Amino acid sequence: MDLHAQLTQVVGPGELDMWDGDAGGNLPRVAPNNIDEAVECLRLAHSNGLAVIPEGLGSRRTWTHQPKRADFVLSTRNMRGVLSYEPGDGTLSALAGTTCAELEQCVALGGHRLTPDLPRPQAGTIGGAVASGHSGFDRLRVGPLRHHILGVRALLGDGTLAKSGGQLVKNVTGYDMHRLYCGSFGSLCLLVEINLRLFPAPEEWAAVEFHAESRAQAAQAALDLEEMRLPLDAVLIQSPTDTSVRWTVLAFLSGRRAVIDVECDRVHSSLSDSNVKLEMQRGTEARSKREQCRDLEWDEQAGWAHLRLGVHPTGLPALLEQLDTCFAGSVAQFSIQPLIAEVQVRFEEPLTDTQAVAVHDRLLASGLNFHWRAAPDSLRSQGDIFGSAPTGIALMQRLQSTLDPQSVFARGRYLTGL
Amino acid sequence: MDAALIAALRNVLGEAGLVGSGSRLVPYESDGLAMLRHTPEMVLLPRTTAEAAHSMRLLAEAGVPVVGRGAGTGLSGGATPVEGGVVISLARMRDVLEVDPAGRLARVQAGVVNADLTRAAAPHGLFYAPDPSSQMACTIGGNVAENSGGPHCFMHGSTTRHILGLVIVCADGEVLDLSEPQPDPSGYDLIGSFVGSEGTLGLVTEVTVKLTRVPPVTETLLAVFPGLDGACDSVSDMIAARLEPSALEILDRLTIQAVEASVFAAGYPKTAEAVLLVELEGSALEVDVTSKDVLAILEQRGAIELRKARDPLERRKLWAGRKGAFGAMGRIAPDLYVADAVVPRTKLRRMVARTAEICRERNLRLATVFHAGDGNLHPNICYDRRDLDEVKRVLEAGRMILQECIAAGGSLTGEHGVGLEKLEGMDMLFKQADLATMCRMRDAWDPERRMNPGKLLPVRACREVRTNPLPGVEARDAAAGAES
Numbered sequence: 055m056d057l058h059a060q061l062t063q064v065v066g067p068g069e070l071d072m073w074d075g076d077a078g079g080n081l082p083r084v085a086p087n088n089i090d091e092a093v094e095c096l097r098l099a100h101s102n103g104l105a106v107i108p109e110g111l112g113s114r115r116t117w118t119h120q121p122k123r124a125d126f127v128l129s130t131r132n133m134r135g136v137l138s139y140e141p142g143d144g145t146l147s148a149l150a151g152t153t154c155a156e157l158e159q160c161v162a163l164g165g166h167r168l169t170p171d172l173p174r175p176q177a178g179t180i181g182g183a184v185a186s187g188h189s190g191f192d193r194l195r196v197g198p199l200r201h202h203i204l205g206v207r208a209l210l211g212d213g214t215l216a217k218s219g220g221q222l223v224k225n226v227t228g229y230d231m232h233r234l235y236c237g238s239f240g241s242l243c244l245l246v247e248i249n250l251r252l253f254p255a256p257e258e259w260a261a262v263e264f265h266a267e268s269r270a271q272a273a274q275a276a277l278d279l280e281e282m283r284l285p286l287d288a289v290l291i292q293s294p295t296d297t298s299v300r301w302t303v304l305a306f307l308s309g310r311r312a313v314i315d316v317e318c319d320r321v322h323s324s325l326s327d328s329n330v331k332l333e334m335q336r337g338t339e340a341r342s343k344r345e346q347c348r349d350l351e352w353d354e355q356a357g358w359a360h361l362r363l364g365v366h367p368t369g370l371p372a373l374l375e376q377l378d379t380c381f382a383g384s385v386a387q388f389s390i391q392p393l394i395a396e397v398q399v400r401f402e403e404p405l406t407d408t409q410a411v412a413v414h415d416r417l418l419a420s421g422l423n424f425h426w427r428a429a430p431d432s433l434r435s436q437g438d439i440f441g442s443a444p445t446g447i448a449l450m451q452r453l454q455s456t457l458d459p460q461s462v463f464a465r466g467r468y469l470t471g472l
Numbered sequence: 473m474d475a476a477l478i479a480a481l482r483n484v485l486g487e488a489g490l491v492g493s494g495s496r497l498v499p500y501e502s503d504g505l506a507m508l509r510h511t512p513e514m515v516l517l518p519r520t521t522a523e524a525a526h527s528m529r530l531l532a533e534a535g536v537p538v539v540g541r542g543a544g545t546g547l548s549g550g551a552t553p554v555e556g557g558v559v560i561s562l563a564r565m566r567d568v569l570e571v572d573p574a575g576r577l578a579r580v581q582a583g584v585v586n587a588d589l590t591r592a593a594a595p596h597g598l599f600y601a602p603d604p605s606s607q608m609a610c611t612i613g614g615n616v617a618e619n620s621g622g623p624h625c626f627m628h629g630s631t632t633r634h635i636l637g638l639v640i641v642c643a644d645g646e647v648l649d650l651s652e653p654q655p656d657p658s659g660y661d662l663i664g665s666f667v668g669s670e671g672t673l674g675l676v677t678e679v680t681v682k683l684t685r686v687p688p689v690t691e692t693l694l695a696v697f698p699g700l701d702g703a704c705d706s707v708s709d710m711i712a713a714r715l716e717p718s719a720l721e722i723l724d725r726l727t728i729q730a731v732e733a734s735v736f737a738a739g740y741p742k743t744a745e746a747v748l749l750v751e752l753e754g755s756a757l758e759v760d761v762t763s764k765d766v767l768a769i770l771e772q773r774g775a776i777e778l779r780k781a782r783d784p785l786e787r788r789k790l791w792a793g794r795k796g797a798f799g800a801m802g803r804i805a806p807d808l809y810v811a812d813a814v815v816p817r818t819k820l821r822r823m824v825a826r827t828a829e830i831c832r833e834r835n836l837r838l839a840t841v842f843h844a845g846d847g848n849l850h851p852n853i854c855y856d857r858r859d860l861d862e863v864k865r866v867l868e869a870g871r872m873i874l875q876e877c878i879a880a881g882g883s884l885t886g887e888h889g890v891g892l893e894k895l896e897g898m899d900m901l902f903k904q905a906d907l908a909t910m911c912r913m914r915d916a917w918d919p920e921r922r923m924n925p926g927k928l929l930p931v932r933a934c935r936e937v938r939t940n941p942l943p944g945v946e947a948r949d950a951a952a953g954a955e956s
């Protein structure tokens with residue numbers, strides 16, 4: 055029986071289509087309806103020496119390399135639903151194929167907000183978010199996503215279903231395997247269930263916007279806001295656009311209404327002291343401004359390349375210094391979150407292969423920590439879109455080969471061949 | 473141990489870096505779980521990562537098991553060299569290497585005592601947030617190994633959220649320098665999966681930690697209750713109302729009495745059945761707004777007295793009582809069995825009551841003091857180790873409590889670790905496949921399993937994992953599988 059027929063036997067004909075993605079053209083994509091079917095698909099791969107690309111909705115397809123070899127795509131898109139939401143405990147358990155938007159809606163009913171607060175939450179699954187270690191727009195407030203994963207259930211390459219952690223906000227029983235899986239881009243396991251810690255939904259939102267003459271001035275303004283110890287969710291600096299020559303500073307606040315009222319007044323008087331013209335929004339307007347900025351972070355217009363740079367905040371000045379050199383000659387837009395020292399770079403025009411390679415080489419030489427998120431195909435198939443190899447690569451390889459000795463999860467998609 | 477190996481180790485560490493025999497080995501026989509003891513063959517005291525790495529290479533060549541040790545305040549037998557071999561103590565690695573106020577981080581040797589780190593950060597308006605009650609003695613290396621918590625971890629998170637970098641000496645002596653702080657790990661999260669591994673993956677010699685800004689305002693409230701139910705329900709209500717205090721700690725009557733009779737006397741009313749300590753941090757306004765909501769809940773749940781600490785001195789006193797509680801209990805019983813279960817915060821009242829019942833049924837005295845905000849229970853059972861029947865009843869009660877917590881959706885340990893003590897319980901919570909997967913991770917770090925053998929994972933022989941799942945757990949998992 056050919057692979058197509060075997061996969062159809064497991065999931066039924068409706069759940070198999072063709073995926074015109076990587077690794078030399080079309081691949082069958084199978085979307086099991088439950089964990090048992092996913093186990094069967096993996097066992098099939100395991101016993102036939104096949105290589106599998108795990109996927110959610112495929113929204114981050116360009117965030118990894120093209121694999122060395124792949125035989126089929128295993129999508130969690132049909133494994134969706136909330137398994138339990140405990141408003142009284144502030145925890146959530148969901149199948150990995152559930153979209154972040156569905157989860158946001160679910161937990162809003164109990165007065166919570168979902169972390170990670172990701173761009174285009176309807177386009178990605180929670181499993182994909184965790185597998186790519188994608189922290190959200192609320193990172194300044196709550197820290198990275200990996201801190202809020204309470205536990206997972208995952209399928210290993212041989213179809214073994216293994217749990218790690220639980221659904222408790224505090225728990226040190228056993229190794230935190232979920233920390234290893236978070237950000238492993240499907241190179242170790244297929245995540246099938248995710249348990250998360252939730253945060254209170256704020257009573258009120260505020261958005262503050264003003265302009266600065268230079269990047270340095272904008273960065274200083276952000277630091278000044280931090281010094282004021284405001285209830286900040288995010289502070290963003292945007293590079294000048296076609297219509298403006300100035301840098302834009304955006305600060306998003308949220309919290310108890312009485313607190314936001316007073317804090318907005320404080321921001322207002324502090325900035326008007328320094329003669330800065332300020333726009334301030336509250337409530338739903340502030341929220342939609344925030345969502346707009348959040349979604350910009352991951353605007354996948356065709357042909358646009360997009361990359362993320364990150365350093366520990368101590369390295370921010372050096373990072374800002376290096377931007378001009380690294381991106382000289384390309385039309386790049388920068389969204390900088392200075393308080394978490396993260397820079398999103400979007401190219402306003404498609405990069406030619408030569409331009410992409412030139413930027414890539416300069417980034418490598420600069421020693422910056424970077425990840426191409428919508429990488430040109432030339433880089434995805436040759437370079438290392440995850441930047442320089444980190445310390446501990448030999449250990450990472452051992453971890454991969456002990457957890458997936460038969461290379462069921464397609465190799466070469468993650469950094470340095472993992 | 474082989475004379476040539478001893479000589480080689482002496483060469484690396486000097487005479488003062490070796491404890492080889494006699495009564496000087498006794499303190500290394502156990503940690504705070506003194507009922508389980510084993511004498512190590514030798515204790516090594518390196519001063520630097522290089523010395524530790526060199527020693528580890530020699531031990532690897534000789535195939536000797538290695539147990540890392542901080543201050544030995546662990547409560548699960550983690551630092552007990554149950555399979556013999558060598559203990560490597562970090563007692564001579566106590567330097568704060570760097571405090572970087574601008575980067576809000578510090579780099580320390582792993583033997584630095586938790587409280588000393590906060591002391592070093594204080595002049596910069598910063599502190600190290602994880603604050604185990606043992607913070608005056610326990611080390612940052614031990615905290616990393618256990619992923620330790622503490623009262624203020626309710627708001628700030630356990631140790632893992634504060635670790636930016638590690639230097640690890642691996643089982644074969646290789647030094648893995650992961651000390652450069654990165655916002656996101658590049659590659660697999662080695663640091664995140666190492667924290668909480670209880671010394672079974674490698675020896676930590678240096679730690680880079682995140683420092684937190686001292687909040688502008690801190691308010692400490694003491695609420696006195698006529699029973700534990702009201703205190704527990706107050707906490708569940710606060711969580712359900714999504715309030716965000718920084719600490720929520722409960723002490724019961726017996727604990728209060730022990731504290732008040734000790735040097736840690738905090739002024740808790742001696743006749744109270746329970747007290748709840750609530751701490752709030754933030755801007756003056758944030759604290760004020762939350763405080764009003766908290767007070768309303770406390771009143772509604774029947775608090776008979778509410779007291780706000782008037783000044784930092786009173787605040788410190790209230791906390792000294794809480795943090796000294798374990799020490800104070802030495803007055804009420806010769807021995808104490810400290811359990812460390814964790815349950816969903818919606819189940820606090822039921823589980824606390826059930827814990828008391830289990831002890832009552834076995835004629836055991838129970839003192840309870842716990843991190844209520846995190847659902848992390850610490851039923852402390854008083855006993856006398858010379859009374860063998862009592863010891864039997866204590867162990868039985870401990871097992872029952874854990875079983876009931878697991879059945880209520882809880883877990884074996886919230887912060888003290890599995891160690892030796894809860895090894896048997898692992899198969900109540902995990903299936904064979906779960907444990908075998910953890911073994912695979914361990915094998916990637918330490919294929920010979922020489923690092924702290926006999927801890928955390930119930931592994932007897934090479935690949936044999938003992939499992940005997942509770943019928944309830946099996947049934948629940950089957951149901952979950954069917955649902956999905």
Ligand SMILES: Cc1cc2nc3c(=O)[nH]c(=O)nc-3n(C[C@H](O)[C@H](O)[C@H](O)COP(=O)(O)OP(=O)(O)OC[C@H]3O[C@@H](n4cnc5c(N)ncnc54)[C@H](O)[C@@H]3O)c2cc1C
Nearest residue numbers: 540542543544545546550605611613614617621671676887
């Ligand atoms: C009175 C009292 C109160 C306590 N309160 C709390 C509390 O509030 N919260 C809490 O979480 N815990 C608490 N504990 C438990 C204990 O203090 C913590 O687990 C602490 O982190 C242990 O640190 P230590 O330096 O004493 O480590 P040790 O007891 O020496 O070792 C603990 C474990 O870590 C390993 N280890 C130690 N150092 C290293 C290293 N450098 N590299 C690798 N492995 C290492 C050991 O092998 C062992 O498995 C309390 C204990 C006592 C006695």
